[in-house]
Amino acid sequence: MKQNYIITSIIKTKIGNFLLEFEKDNILKFLPTKRKAFLINGFAKNIENHVNNYFSGKENSFSFRLKPNGTNFQRKVWLEALKIKYGETCSYFDIANKISTSPRAVGNACAKNPCLLFIPCHRIINKNNVLGNYQMGINIKKILLNLEKEAR
């Protein structure tokens, strides 16, 4: 029987190194890390290229297959986040309405997003246009949103 192995690699981006975990062509995790960059194979290199294109404004959507680990509820929130288009934002309140829950719970799920950037939870902000919070800090959130606004 053939088995799929989970592969880890560290890729380098403008805003720091990211730990990439994938299984075949499904991305399981994409999180910031302090570890030194290393690439395992062509797939990781491919991701790195796409991410760097994104950071230089040349690319505005990712078409990777994601396989994030989470509860049903978290997946529902992430699915809604994926629907937010490049350069647009949505409030926690809006997302909460769509899946009939509370904004607090939406924030909770976003905080556990294992695929930063690919699941664009940086596009989810507070209702009163305040940015809210972010796993990598609100500075990064600000940078990402500005990048998308200008590149559009």
Next chain:
DNA sequence: GACTACGCTATCC
């Protein structure tokens, strides 16, 4: 039961 990447309201300058 405690903890949130929220939002609303009341209350204070």
Next chain:
DNA sequence: GGATAGCGTAGTC
């Protein structure tokens, strides 16, 4: 009108 504090809320650990 702006700043702050308190509380309701829903999901997770």
